[in-house]
Amino acid sequence: MTMRHIQRSIAVLLVIMGPVLSVVAQKLYVPNFDSSWIRDQEPFRIAGNLYYVGSYDLASYLIATPKGHILVNTGLPGSDTLIRKHIEALGFKFADIKILLATHAHFDHVGAMAAIKRATHAKLMIQERDVSVMADGGNSDFDMGGHGPMFEPVKVDRPLHDKDIVELGGTRIEVLHHPGHTKGACSLLLTVKDSARSYRVLIVNMPSILSETKFPSMPTYPEVGKDYAYTLSEMPKMQFDIWLSSHASQFDLQKKHQPGSGYHPEAFFDRASYDASIEKLQETYRRRSGNAVN
Ligand SMILES: [Zn+2]
DSSP, X not given: OOHHHHHHHHHHHHHHHTGGGHHHHHTSOOOOOOGGGTSXXXXXXXXXXXXXXXXXSBOOEEEEETTEEEEEOOOSTTTHHHHHHHHHHTTXXXXXXXXXXXXXXXHHHHTTHHHHHHHHOOEEEEEGGGHHHHHTTTTTOTTTOSSSOSSOOOOOSEEEOTXXXXXXXXXXXXXXXXXXXXXXXXXXXXXXXXXXXEEEEEEEOOOOOOTTOOSSOBTTBTTHHHHHHHHHHXXXXXXXXEEEESBGGGGTHHHHOOTTOOOOGGGGOOHHHHHHHHHHHHHHHHHHHSOOOO
8 A cells, every 4th residue: 555545545535525524534544445436326226125325336225114214334434425315316315314234344335334323313233343443443453454543433332243133114134244354244134025026135245355364363353264264154055036245346236237227126136146256255265274164
């Protein structure tokens, strides 16, 4: 990471954040990122009451219920403006967000959590092992931390555990702890319905391995090897109709959905690419750790 990269990243952020939040942005350590992370993406209905409201590559999901909404992931710092615009374009009220969830506590997925919590008074629910990282803006992250806050620190209202249920307005979400990428990384399982049928949806946190992660153990994360092995052995067992992920590129959103292509949940039925992605990650883990997944 060069200073030039950091300065360029902050400059890009300032453009999307506008002058009001620039004071916050200047205090953040923001690593270099791809322009697709802030490129706009038309929001759309995926299946039932589940909608895509994120950027071109940083996925955010709205689950709209009669009792208010659940928002999963908030993109980079400053992305609250984009997400709000998308939610309103779909005909929903931003202020109706009641619950905030995340697949893991990295700056590119929880960057706007503090701003959205402030604006909506929603309850922030995060896996217990990512709670302290949320509280210090990512500075204590085992791999990326140590440079100061990477996003605005935010207090978690409800720490989540493996198999916990988050429920609102008739939608039940099962939280699955899939540690490794962060200590508290999670996938989410839910069932949504339309007039034709119901759909089992997995929003998976793909356990990609960062370049600084060392196996089997690191002083900042002694059980990192064990956690990756657990997650990579659990993932092939998952049962679902539709799978989605933290990054749109991980599940080929741009190939499955073009702007204006209408409502078509079946486009996201794709077990083969899920299995292939998990196998690739298992291979990377084998190469990097010298160990097979169980
Ligand atoms: Zn990440």
